[in-house]
Amino acid sequence: MSLGPIAVAVGGASGRMGRAVCAAILGAPDLALAGGCGPVGGSRTGTDLGRLAGCESADVPLHEDAALASANAQIWVDFSTPGALLANLARLPAQVRAVVVGVTGLDGPALAAVRDCAAGRALVLSGNFSLGVNVLLGLVRQSAARLGSAWDIEILEHHHRDKRDAPSGTALMLGEAAADGRGRALADVRIGPHGPASGARSLGGIGFASLRGGGAIGTHEVLFAGQKESLTLGHSAQDRTVFADGALAAARWSLGRAAGLYSMQDVLGFSPL
Numbered sequence: 377m378s379l380g381p382i383a384v385a386v387g388g389a390s391g392r393m394g395r396a397v398c399a400a401i402l403g404a405p406d407l408a409l410a411g412g413c414g415p416v417g418g419s420r421t422g423t424d425l426g427r428l429a430g431c432e433s434a435d436v437p438l439h440e441d442a443a444l445a446s447a448n449a450q451i452w453v454d455f456s457t458p459g460a461l462l463a464n465l466a467r468l469p470a471q472v473r474a475v476v477v478g479v480t481g482l483d484g485p486a487l488a489a490v491r492d493c494a495a496g497r498a499l500v501l502s503g504n505f506s507l508g509v510n511v512l513l514g515l516v517r518q519s520a521a522r523l524g525s526a527w528d529i530e531i532l533e534h535h536h537r538d539k540r541d542a543p544s545g546t547a548l549m550l551g552e553a554a555a556d557g558r559g560r561a562l563a564d565v566r567i568g569p570h571g572p573a574s575g576a577r578s579l580g581g582i583g584f585a586s587l588r589g590g591g592a593i594g595t596h597e598v599l600f601a602g603q604k605e606s607l608t609l610g611h612s613a614q615d616r617t618v619f620a621d622g623a624l625a626a627a628r629w630s631l632g633r634a635a636g637l638y639s640m641q642d643v644l645g646f647s648p649l
Contacts, residue, residue, distance in 0.1 A: 383410035384627055385449035385472075387464045388456030389425055390414035390438055392538075393478065393619060397453055399429035400620040407624065411445035414438050415460065442467040451627045454479055458486040465493045474630035475499040476623050480545025491637065498633035502640040503545025505622030508611045509596070510640050513553045515609055516598050520557030525580035528601040529554050534587040535594055542586035550598055551582050 384401050388394040389412025401409045412425045418440070426434030439445040442464035446452055452468055453476045454461055461479045466489065468475070475493055480503050482490065493499055504510070520529065531554075533547040543551075548562070555562040558580065567581035568574070577583075597610035613619070622640065629643045 381406055381408040382451060382628065382631060383408050383449045384451045384453055384624075385409075385411040385413075385442075385446040386425075387413055387442060387445070387452060387454035388460065388479075389445075390418060390420045390423075390428055391455060392616065393455035395429045396616045396620040397455060397623055398425050398434075399431055400617060400624055402426060402429065402431050402434060404624065406628070409434050409436055410449040411436055411447065412438055413440055413442050413445035413456075413464065416440045443469060446472050450474070451476065451631060453623055453627055455623075458482050462486050462489045465489045468493070473497055474627065474633065476626045476630060477501045478503075478505060478619065478623055481541030494635065494637040496635050498630040498635060498638060500626040500630050500638045500640065500643060502622075502626070503549045504594075504619065505626060505640055506611070506613060506618045507622060507644070508613075508618070509546055509549075510644055512596070512598075512609060512611045513549060513641070516550050517553040517557040519598075519600055519607065519609065520554040523600055523602070523607070525558060526602065527607075528577060528599075529582045530585065530599045530601065531582065532585045532587070532597045532599070533595065534589070534592050536591050537589050539588060542588070543584040544586070544594070544596070546594065546596055547584055547586070550596060551584065554582055554598065 384407050386394050386397050401407045420438055421440050423438050424433050425436045426432055446468055449472055451474045452472050455478045475497055531547050531550050533544045552562045555565055565580055565582050568583040593613045593616050595612040600607040626643045
């Protein structure tokens with residue numbers, strides 16, 4: 377016997393990713409859009425979430441308060457900002473039993489709020505929810521382990537002109553995967569940005585380069601540069617729905633899980649390398 381669709385509410389529902397998530401929920405027969413919130417004082421407050429997402433009316437308005445947006449929700453999916461996430465997690469009612477967070481550029485207070493929330497709920501945190509990117513993470517970790525520190529690593533990412541954080545959360549995930557493959561912490565081997573006064577490159581360093589322009593959804597390349605050959609691993613997203621689809625896969629997976637902090641690698645069942 378069916379228990380009915382899973383009620384999902386969305387933080388950052390008026391943003392690019394938030395609208396994509398709302399549209400994906402409205403198109404999924406096993407999910408129901410229970411609510412959504414956007415920035416305080418935003419011009420879209422009160423607008424129907426279905427219309428915002430480019431769909432038919434959902435008869436669900438955009439709120440400014442996460443408590444109102446999640447009043448009838450079982451799962452909270454958040455693609456807002458670090459500051460908004462901090463406020464949103466503090467306002468979630470007890471019946472919200474699972475949380476999916478795709479906010480990037482989290483600072484100390486926001487990370488602390490995520491950990492606090494995960495103490496009482498299943499929480500999936502990821503800088504990127506696409507299947508391809510999560511496979512790429514494994515390939516980068518394996519390559520870094522096998523090629524060794526004599527191979528220089530540079531991570532290049534390109535996003536749309538409105539993206540605020542740099543390097544992207546995905547680029548940092550790739551850097552962490554590469555550092556982990558070498559048994560190091562990224563903070564100990566991160567280098568750059570390169571410039572006239574930066575001097576020679578340090579052995580075993582991992583560098584980053586960020587491009588911002590146009591409407592690019594997200595392209596990431598990891599260059600392993602040796603003295604006689606090079607290897608490039610990459611991923612390019614052609615449609616923002618890949619991230620929304622992955623986030624909702626995480627939402628379905630998280631419902632009923634024990635409280636704790638999980639990653640997309642857990643959702644996909646990947647074993648640690």
